[in-house]
Amino acid sequence: MRTMNERSVCHRSEDLVTYLYNEASAAEAQDFAGHLETCEACRAEFAVFSQVHESILLWRNEALGSAFSSASQAVEVPAEATTDSRQFVRHEQKLPALAALREFFSVSPLWLRGATAFAALLLCVLGVLTISRMLQRQPQVTKNETQPGFSQRDIDQAVQKGIEEGMARASRANLPPKGEIKMIRPQKAENRIQLAANQSQPRSQRSRSLTRQERIQLAADLRLTPGRDEEELPFVFPDEPNQ
Amino acid sequence: MEMVGSDEQMVERALSGDPEAFGEIVRRWERRIFALAFGMLGREEDARDATQETFMAAFRNLRGFRGEAKVSSWLHRIAVNQCITRQRRAKVRSETALEDEAEKNAAVFAMPAEISPARTTEGRERSVAVRRAVCALPPDLRQVVVMKEFEELTFQEISDALELPLSTVKSRLYTALRQLQMRLQKFGERIG
Numbered sequence: 047m048r049t050m051n052e053r054s055v056c057h058r059s060e061d062l063v064t065y066l067y068n069e070a071s072a073a074e075a076q077d078f079a080g081h082l083e084t085c086e087a088c089r090a091e092f093a094v095f096s097q098v099h100e101s102i103l104l105w106r107n108e109a110l111g112s113a114f115s116s117a118s119q120a121v122e123v124p125a126e127a128t129t130d131s132r133q134f135v136r137h138e139q140k141l142p143a144l145a146a147l148r149e150f151f152s153v154s155p156l157w158l159r160g161a162t163a164f165a166a167l168l169l170c171v172l173g174v175l176t177i178s179r180m181l182q183r184q185p186q187v188t189k190n191e192t193q194p195g196f197s198q199r200d201i202d203q204a205v206q207k208g209i210e211e212g213m214a215r216a217s218r219a220n221l222p223p224k225g226e227i228k229m230i231r232p233q234k235a236e237n238r239i240q241l242a243a244n245q246s247q248p249r250s251q252r253s254r255s256l257t258r259q260e261r262i263q264l265a266a267d268l269r270l271t272p273g274r275d276e277e278e279l280p281f282v283f284p285d286e287p288n289q
Numbered sequence: 290m291e292m293v294g295s296d297e298q299m300v301e302r303a304l305s306g307d308p309e310a311f312g313e314i315v316r317r318w319e320r321r322i323f324a325l326a327f328g329m330l331g332r333e334e335d336a337r338d339a340t341q342e343t344f345m346a347a348f349r350n351l352r353g354f355r356g357e358a359k360v361s362s363w364l365h366r367i368a369v370n371q372c373i374t375r376q377r378r379a380k381v382r383s384e385t386a387l388e389d390e391a392e393k394n395a396a397v398f399a400m401p402a403e404i405s406p407a408r409t410t411e412g413r414e415r416s417v418a419v420r421r422a423v424c425a426l427p428p429d430l431r432q433v434v435v436m437k438e439f440e441e442l443t444f445q446e447i448s449d450a451l452e453l454p455l456s457t458v459k460s461r462l463y464t465a466l467r468q469l470q471m472r473l474q475k476f477g478e479r480i481g
Contacts, residue, residue: 109327
């Protein structure tokens, strides 16, 4: 565009704009077209004004291309138009999510698309991991919720109670009448030690045949043969199986 | 449903109590009034508000409408006054805030979805420059440009709407085009 200051101004400026906007009659248009051929100032102005006019039209079409669609919804007239309470309701136009996403990807550079895809993948993996961990924990939580926990004190009390009940039952069932209580002869310490030693040995060693001494001792322990010191027993239960 | 009859007949029917008549006037003129407001104000949101206020004012002053002028001229006059009032208020608030905000919004507003991906940076800058140049015009020049370029009114219609002589309308448009050309030339040198 040429600078306006460089040009002289013609007196036919009004004819110029009339011609520019196609509002001149046929005769006027023909007349001014002839003038343009001879007037350099008007020719230059016509050229630059045409550019300005096109620039404004371009802006208008871009701006109002989208604005008109929303403007047509911008002013709504309700049925009761003659009342003072009429309201003009606006509606915001929004792109659908998919279209917005497509628009985003179409204008984004390659690195941004890659980063977005990677972030989405990472989110998916994290989501799957979180869900799997939640599914694993869920039964435990249910068990804990349905079965109340026992404290150590509860367990001790239950054990103690069980022991007492067991002892009470045993004492009721096995307690002999007064005077029938016999003392059980304590085993000799060395025999017991020997037996314990045999039991503590590995199975392969324990499976060896017993010596004579051991067999005798075992029989005596099991009451299969009367011991030498049977009379030394302080008392014996009357319902002893081997008596 | 469209109603049959001239704008002036719609006004008469609205005054006689027809609830649909004024709605018909709004439907006929809302796009043009919005275009005028957008050209004057440069922002979609402001243009919507100004359009709304224009029809509200027209409805309130329906009884003041003189049958001498056209309804379209009457509505345009109201719209221009609304826009000028809004601009004055905005100028009092902040001289530059409107421009800056309009510039921010223009990047989004002035890009239809079909064109935006393919548009060049220069094209966007040029649109912004044109908008700023138009917004920077004095109101009396700007309203003529907007009525001509955005509403595509004839010189005679502008003359009727603004109640100005035809020659004044043409000379204002000529002056406005010169000012716009100078502003855009600066823009051309800057990006060139």
